Amino acid sequence: MPDFQHQINSAQPTAADIKNRRWIYIPYDRYTDRTGPLTDQPAPDTGIVIVESTAKALRRPYHKKKLIVLISNMRHFALEQQAKGVSVLYHFSPHSHGQALLELQRKRHLPPLTCMTPAERELRLDLATASKQGLQLRLVEDTTWASTTEDFLNTYGPFKPGKPYVMDRFYRRMRQQTGILMQNAKPIGGQFSYDAANRNPYKNQVPVPAPPVFTPDAITEEVIAFVESTYGHHFGITENFDLPCTQSDCDLLWHFFLDHLLPNFGRFEDAMRDDHLQLFHSKTSVLLNLGRLLASKLIRDVADRVAAEAVPLASAEGFIRQLLGWREFMRHLHEQTDGYRLLADHVPQEKHPRTQEISPDQTPTAANAYKLEHPTDPYAGATPSALHASLPLPAVYWGVKSGLHCMDTVVAQVIAEGWSHHITRLMVLSNLATLCGFSPRELTDWFWFAYVDAYDWVVEPNVLGMATYADGGLTATKPYVSGAAYINRMSNFCAHCQYDPKKSTGENSCPFTALYWTFLERNEATLSKNFRMQMPYNTLRKKSPQELVQLRTRAQQAVDRLQSFKRPTY
Ligand SMILES: Cc1cc2nc3c(=O)[nH]c(=O)nc-3n(C[C@H](O)[C@H](O)[C@H](O)COP(=O)(O)OP(=O)(O)OC[C@H]3O[C@@H](n4cnc5c(N)ncnc54)[C@H](O)[C@@H]3O)c2cc1C
Numbered sequence: 001m002p003d004f005q006h007q008i009n010s011a012q013p014t015a016a017d018i019k020n021r022r023w024i025y026i027p028y029d030r031y032t033d034r035t036g037p038l039t040d041q042p043a044p045d046t047g048i049v050i051v052e053s054t055a056k057a058l059r060r061p062y063h064k065k066k067l068i069v070l071i072s073n074m075r076h077f078a079l080e081q082q083a084k085g086v087s088v089l090y091h092f093s094p095h096s097h098g099q100a101l102l103e104l105q106r107k108r109h110l111p112p113l114t115c116m117t118p119a120e121r122e123l124r125l126d127l128a129t130a131s132k133q134g135l136q137l138r139l140v141e142d143t144t145w146a147s148t149t150e151d152f153l154n155t156y157g158p159f160k161p162g163k164p165y166v167m168d169r170f171y172r173r174m175r176q177q178t179g180i181l182m183q184n185a186k187p188i189g190g191q192f193s194y195d196a197a198n199r200n201p202y203k204n205q206v207p208v209p210a211p212p213v214f215t216p217d218a219i220t221e222e223v224i225a226f227v228e229s230t231y232g233h234h235f236g237i238t239e240n241f242d243l244p245c246t247q248s249d250c251d252l253l254w255h256f257f258l259d260h261l262l263p264n265f266g267r268f269e270d271a272m273r274d275d276h277l278q279l280f281h282s283k284t285s286v287l288l289n290l291g292r293l294l295a296s297k298l299i300r301d302v303a304d305r306v307a308a309e310a311v312p313l314a315s316a317e318g319f320i321r322q323l324l325g326w327r328e329f330m331r332h333l334h335e336q337t338d339g340y341r342l343l344a345d346h347v348p349q350e351k352h353p354r355t356q357e358i359s360p361d362q363t364p365t366a367a368n369a370y371k372l373e374h375p376t377d378p379y380a381g382a383t384p385s386a387l388h389a390s391l392p393l394p395a396v397y398w399g400v401k402s403g404l405h406c407m408d409t410v411v412a413q414v415i416a417e418g419w420s421h422h423i424t425r426l427m428v429l430s431n432l433a434t435l436c437g438f439s440p441r442e443l444t445d446w447f448w449f450a451y452v453d454a455y456d457w458v459v460e461p462n463v464l465g466m467a468t469y470a471d472g473g474l475t476a477t478k479p480y481v482s483g484a485a486y487i488n489r490m491s492n493f494c495a496h497c498q499y500d501p502k503k504s505t506g507e508n509s510c511p512f513t514a515l516y517w518t519f520l521e522r523n524e525a526t527l528s529k530n531f532r533m534q535m536p537y538n539t540l541r542k543k544s545p546q547e548l549v550q551l552r553t554r555a556q557q558a559v560d561r562l563q564s565f566k567r568p569t570y
């Protein structure tokens with residue numbers, strides 16, 4: 001019998017356990033006993049139910065490393081709880097989580113279950129469906145967050161389409177309310193944000209410490225083999241898996257960041273390198289989103305380092321803004337807009353038969369085909385497209401080499417790791433998609449399966465909102481787009497590229513620049529009145545008709561070339 005099954009089966013709950021303990025369902029993204037219902041009673045009075053669902057894993061071609069880190073943490077969490085005296089009912093099921101729980105509750109005569117409200121809308125929906133069918137489940141507040149729905153509503157009021165949701169307002173409120181980095185009701189150092197100090201390219205000014213490697217133990221090795229045999233057709237590779245899967249390793253990763261990376265985090269937050277892919281980023285998102293690390297604790301730890309004068313304020317503030325600001329803001333926006341579905345009547349939507357625009361030699365993804373067949377499915381993702389973008393996502397996102405060194409480097413990293421840092425997500429992967437007019441929904445779906453930290457509540461606002469402006473400016477005050485100049489300034493990618501970042505037209509010119517100007521031209525009616533877009537539009541207006549024709553030709557060549565590569569289907 002496999003190692004994990006043997007260990008978990010050796011302490012199956014007895015009838016007395018089922019009867020006498022309080023039973024808690026642990027969703028796949030809330031592995032914690034540091035907050036929530038597991039802290040309410042001692043271990044000998046607690047029972048937990050965990051479901052490993054094949055249906056969920058097969059719903060998208062999730063990166064194999066995402067499945068490994070999720071399943072291995074799930075199994076380790078089960079064993080950790082068992083060792084503490086908690087009774088564990090670990091259930092393998094081909095069905096969805098909700099259906100599996102329903103079946104299990106009936107078969108094992110489980111009392112009503114308690115559960116922290118899951119972060120993923122998709123799981124909430126699944127559980128709601130099962131509850132209507134008879135599952136007895138009581139949802140309690142998810143206390144892993146660093147803010148509450150009331151905090152968000154008190155800042156902006158109820159959701160109203162067209163209202164600008166500037167993140168800074170929420171962040172300032174949370175700083176004041178929590179007292180984090182505050183003194184006498186004023187921000188320490190005199191400023192709430194040090195964003196402007198955090199925009200340096202990395203040029204070997206300081207060495208980048210090598211991050212810890214978490215060698216898989218027997219349980220993880222078993223999961224790797226299982227994922228390879230069951231989900232071998234999924235995106236990404238399993239080789240060199242080194243993410244933490246036990247609570248102690250997750251804590252170790254966090255302390256490594258605090259001690260070695262945080263001091264330079266802010267300074268090089270926006271930098272990109274092909275020789276230092278992680279730079280000073282924490283790689284905590286995957287663990288935060290699984291519940292292994294808690295945002296409030298991380299924020300406090302960083303604030304303590306400031307109090308001890310152990311890290312520069314700009315670095316600490318930069319990190320805290322990501323967690324107390326962006327992360328919380330994004331999840332509230334997702335919740336308040338029902339995953340951007342409430343924008344449907346107010347923002348142009350992607351034309352649903354988008355697949356009509358796909359050339360005959362390309363196949364729509366299974367997800368899109370499914371959406372076309374089930375247009376009213378409550379699980380189908382929102383499809384805002386304020387800039388009327390709808391071209392199919394090309395093969396370069398699946399690893400077909402494009403010759404664009406920035407894209408090829410980042411995609412190769414995503415295939416290898418299921419992770420890349422924020423600026424590469426925003427200013428390379430999403431920048432190219434927005435400039436070319438690739439479908440925002442398809443890009444969202446790609447990020448959702450390709451990244452180890454992706455869940456609907458975080459990937460949808462980041463891609464449909466911040467990265468592509470598909471929501472028409474709800475999340476970001478302007479589109480995050482750039483030509484080659486920005487990428488060249490902030491990275492060493494261009495130095496190793498066949499294209500010349502200084503040339504915008506003609507042979508060897510970098511396609512990003514021509515794409516940038518034609519993007520502005522194409523979207524003039526929507527964007528030129530935006531106050532923050534005045535400078536680029538003034539420059540665009542100074543371009544001669546001849547130059548504009550050359551830019552359009554170069555941009556069209558680039559799009560045609562990207563679209564000409566055939567991509568794999570799942
Ligand atoms: C197109 C796009 C897609 C993204 N998709 C995801 C996703 O699926 N899951 C995800 O967790 N983050 C996503 N992000 C946000 C951010 O890029 C990642 O959280 C971050 O890169 C994770 O790496 P890290 O842990 O090293 O982060 P660090 O740079 O070390 O930052 C610290 C923490 O701040 C939080 N954070 C920072 N920015 C954001 C943000 N915009 N939204 C939410 N949390 C944030 C994360 O929890 C992160 O762990 C996306 C951003 C973009 C532009």
Ligand code: SF4
Pocket residue numbers: 403404405406407483484487488493494495497498499500501510511512
């Ligand atoms: S030259 Fe253009 S394509 Fe090449 S790395 Fe720079 S921005 Fe990317």
